[in-house]
Amino acid sequence: MRVVNIDDVALGSPLGQALFNERGDILAQAGVTLDATLVRQLKIRGYTAVFVEDKQSEGIEIVDPLSPETRGRATKATRDTIVVAEQTAQTLGRDFVQRASALPVSNDIKRQIIESVPVDAVFASSSSIVDEVLDAPTVLGLNSIKAQDSFAFGHAIEVASVAVALGRKLGLKKAELRRLGRGALLHDIGQSFTGDTADGKTGPPSPADIEQVKRHTRLGYDFLQKVPDFDPLSNHIAYQHHEWTNGKGYPRGLIGSNSITHDQPALPGQMLLIAQISAVADVYDALCSDRPFRARLPRELAMSLMRRMSSVQLSNDLMTMFFDIVPIYPTGYPVRIVGGALDKWQGVVAKLGTRDINRPIVRLFEKPDGLEVEPIEIDLSRDTAARLMTAPPKRRPTAGGS
Numbered sequence: 001m002r003v004v005n006i007d008d009v010a011l012g013s014p015l016g017q018a019l020f021n022e023r024g025d026i027l028a029q030a031g032v033t034l035d036a037t038l039v040r041q042l043k044i045r046g047y048t049a050v051f052v053e054d055k056q057s058e059g060i061e062i063v064d065p066l067s068p069e070t071r072g073r074a075t076k077a078t079r080d081t082i083v084v085a086e087q088t089a090q091t092l093g094r095d096f097v098q099r100a101s102a103l104p105v106s107n108d109i110k111r112q113i114i115e116s117v118p119v120d121a122v123f124a125s126s127s128s129i130v131d132e133v134l135d136a137p138t139v140l141g142l143n144s145i146k147a148q149d150s151f152a153f154g155h156a157i158e159v160a161s162v163a164v165a166l167g168r169k170l171g172l173k174k175a176e177l178r179r180l181g182r183g184a185l186l187h188d189i190g191q192s193f194t195g196d197t198a199d200g201k202t203g204p205p206s207p208a209d210i211e212q213v214k215r216h217t218r219l220g221y222d223f224l225q226k227v228p229d230f231d232p233l234s235n236h237i238a239y240q241h242h243e244w245t246n247g248k249g250y251p252r253g254l255i256g257s258n259s260i261t262h263d264q265p266a267l268p269g270q271m272l273l274i275a276q277i278s279a280v281a282d283v284y285d286a287l288c289s290d291r292p293f294r295a296r297l298p299r300e301l302a303m304s305l306m307r308r309m310s311s312v313q314l315s316n317d318l319m320t321m322f323f324d325i326v327p328i329y330p331t332g333y334p335v336r337i338v339g340g341a342l343d344k345w346q347g348v349v350a351k352l353g354t355r356d357i358n359r360p361i362v363r364l365f366e367k368p369d370g371l372e373v374e375p376i377e378i379d380l381s382r383d384t385a386a387r388l389m390t391a392p393p394k395r396r397p398t399a400g401g402s
């Protein structure tokens with residue numbers, strides 16, 4: 001299996017991983033044939049890439065830590081909670097919500113939230129995420145592919161699963177991982193009040209947009225705090241996930257810690273450990289996913305940006321652990337060779353290196369002139385002259401092109 005840009009899909013290839021709509025229902029099953037009609041539908045929904053099983057990627061295994069059932073259930077639980085938050089925003093009225101910095105303490109609002117938030121479904125799906133990530137390989141794979149119309153759910157699930165994987169690496173106990181998973185799943189619930197200001201826009205967000213979106217942290221926290229069964233520590237992930245280690249984040253300018261021990265309590269003015277972990281997962285998935293205002297970044301760029309955020313925005317210790325479990329180029333990712341005897345050949349990561357996850361075995365099947373050839377594999381742990389970069393998309397128009 002490998003990931004292929006939607007314009008480069010060879011029609012007739014089987015889809016590698018199931019895709020879900022915003023209701024958590026299966027949009028396309030794994031194994032279904034990618035014909036012109038399906039490719040066109042996926043493009044309309046805003047998919048820019050898909051996982052495919054094809055000749056070039058035969059035998060390459062991409063392990064999804066989450067089962068399709070858990071993805072479906074978590075999508076539905078997140079969506080149903082977002083719907084309650086949106087209804088709350090409607091009840092409060094547009095005028096109020098447009099400038100509110102906190103939710104009012106009103107019994108009517110509280111009752112509406114308590115009666116409608118699908119508490120059991122949220123706990124069940126976030127617990128499944130924890131259980132399945134604990135059973136998955138320690139090194140992470142590619143981010144899930146998200147359509148624009150279901151970005152919010154895909155992002156929520158990805159942040160929860162990456163955060164739990166990082167929490168496991170750190171040695172957190174299961175109860176703490178559950179707290180982390182639940183909080184990370186609903187970290188952006190406040191966007192139901194402020195809107196994701198990137199919605200429908202193609203340019204970068206304006207300063208006014210940024211001010212507007214900043215309020216989603218407190219509003220999300222206030223919303224979650226009205227649900228008696230929700231642990232306040234988990235709710236603080238919504239409040240704190242945009243704080244920076246150096247105290248220059250928002251909304252309160254809390255500080256994080258660059259040297260982490262897993263049983264340290266947060267003192268006043270400091271970020272919770274589970275919020276610091278969620279911040280890393282949030283940045284990672286945001287950079288590596290398509291957004292309305294920009295395409296997903298090539299992974300070498302995303303990773304170098306994250307390295308620069310280390311100690312400034314994100315905890316240094318957590319980033320060290322993050323790079324231990326997140327390869328620059330995961331299995332199934334399209335790469336091009338730079339340097340060495342096979343300079344400018346293209347292919348896909350076939351298997352991660354056992355000693356160094358960033359010196360993988362790469363399967364090459366496209367020569368520098370674009371000609372496809374019988375695949376050959378090279379082991380970058382031996383070939384030290386070669387480096388990797390993200391292979392640029394070919395952008396071949398397909399019969400189903402829109």
Ligand SMILES: [Fe+2]
Binds near residue numbers: 187
């Ligand atoms: Fe956020």
